[in-house]
Amino acid sequence: MTGSPPDVMLPRPSVSVDAVMAAQRAAEFTKRSIKKDAKVAGLLMALSMLDLTTLEGKDSVEKVRGLCRKAVRPWDRDEAVLGYRLPSVAAVCVYPALVGTCVEALGPDRRVKIASVATGFPSGQFPLEVRLDDTRRAVADGADEIDMVINRGAFLAGRHDEVADEIREVKRACRREDGSFAHLKVILETGELETLDQVRRASDLAIRAMADVDFETGIPAPGTPDFIKTSTGKVQPAATMPVTLVMLEAIREWHAATGRVVGMKPAGGIRTAKQALHYLVMVNEALGPVRVDGFDGCPWLTPDYFRFGASTLCNDILRQLAWLKSGRYQAGYDFSEA
Template sequence: MTCRYARRYAPLVTMPATSPTTTDASPPASLSALADATASDTALRRFLHGLPGVDAVGLEARAAALGTRSIKTTAKAFAIDLAISMVDLTTLEGADTPGKVRALCAKGVVPDPTDRTAPRVAAICVYPDMVATAKETLSALGGRDVHVASVATAFPAGRAALSVKLADTREAVAAGADEIDMVIDRGAFLSGRYMQVFEEIRAVKEACARPGGDAAHLKVIFENGELATYDNVRRASWLAMLAGADFIKTSTGKVAVNATPANTLVMLEAVRDFRAAGGPRVGVKPAGGIRTTKDAIKYLVMVNETLGDDWLHPDLFRFGASSLLNDLLMQRQKLTTGRYSGPDYVTVD
């Protein structure tokens, strides 16, 4: 399969197919090999519009079919724990307070106080001004393995000058953010100013660096509901990956249409094809609207079927969610005790 996708995309990126013996320890020089596609605005436009079009009917049918897969009890228990470990527990409200962030951190470190075997979440996601509070709280609770993610770049609209977006990013990184979730300029993208979006992502990526070589991981948010078409979602995925995104993310959770199985599948396929063409492994984060265990498991099945076991890890797949964790915990208790918990079993975020 890998060779087939490498052959399909190799002419587009002007590079040889990836050798089957290539390992992550010594990956191909993917960024330099893909440089031709980003050499100029014309080259980038030609590349993005040369990507195969998305068959919307086929895509939605496949996403729906994957959503019908059933898993047995043992596998379900594993999937629930895996999903918990992939949650970016999030609060992004104007009314956020240090107390609310501290409470969220406590829940992320010990999701179920009655069962310490429940895994910790992947990250706590907050606004830049709450990063220091989250970092200090996690350290005090012994949760240093829980990352702090911060939205930046004038989230959620992204309507600000680049200098403001970079200052936003640097502030979050300086406060200790492990991950930055940036939003692309959808107006520029939809106007066809692809190089402007590419250069902005590259600039934010550089702003994620810290003295000494360490850098916050960069998640690039598309706001799929505003991109309107699956072809645009595919183009945005490739654009962000070419610019150096560590993760690509569906949405902010602040618009009517957020993550859907179909638009997430487009992104998963883009990640697969980018990897097959010689690029590095890139993570995927659906966000917004994923509230139930059943929904989360559908996404995990889709990841496994599209990208394989390697992506079933918090380093490469996340859920941007707040209420999802509550349902995962209740379903987890149901599997353990045989009964559903009462309404006061989990905290209300």
């Protein structure tokens, strides 16, 4: 696959989604019984896919430093209790003002990425120039990943071209001086889109707009590992299984049409290890059989292409891992606050 726009268009530009059957299918994934080795493997996978998040007005430098420490080593007592070292999480996710703190705490050779919400998060109700500047500053401060919000007002009003233009602009703003890109995650805020038809339309639009910048820059398939993301976490409902399923289907079809691989990040509302396993079952069965050039196995079962946006999830995963090992639940105070 070259960097030029593919001559393959999605066969049906506006794909409809039947909400009842989508919900039924999503519920089926929660019926899988994940035990023993598979459960441990799933929990470790979920842990390594976490974007450990704090997005509050009261976030402090101290809190973010603590978050970074937990991100690198989720549990200090892992070796003592579990007998092995836990993986780091995938990223920390903070407001732009705290990116510098993360750079300081995680160092230059960091394995844990720094994700920053930008573009006037969470509402996006700011002039485009302000949103782009927000993005540029976060990238300049050292963010590896930018979680942007789409302009829901424009999307719901049917001004889809405007939304796509803005996504392209933001992605261009993610380009660093050396030509590399901070990876982009486009938050659809599906709780405000309401219908699964709209979720699918917004997913297709965001995926295409991000790829357009790859095409103009000449980045070959599988492309920049950009993501689509469900929610800011500030709107209810946040991530749900049916919404995530529909977004995964959009990702799957885009890959089938172009060979390009886009990541998925459900965020908000995933608080328990059990829920995380349900999502991973969904990824495993909705995208697992998809063969991708250059990958041995399923790219979406790695932190490169699948993330959980969550904070309380981390400690529940640790609790479950400890229980699987010892048969006993640890007290809440055995784990540091995320």
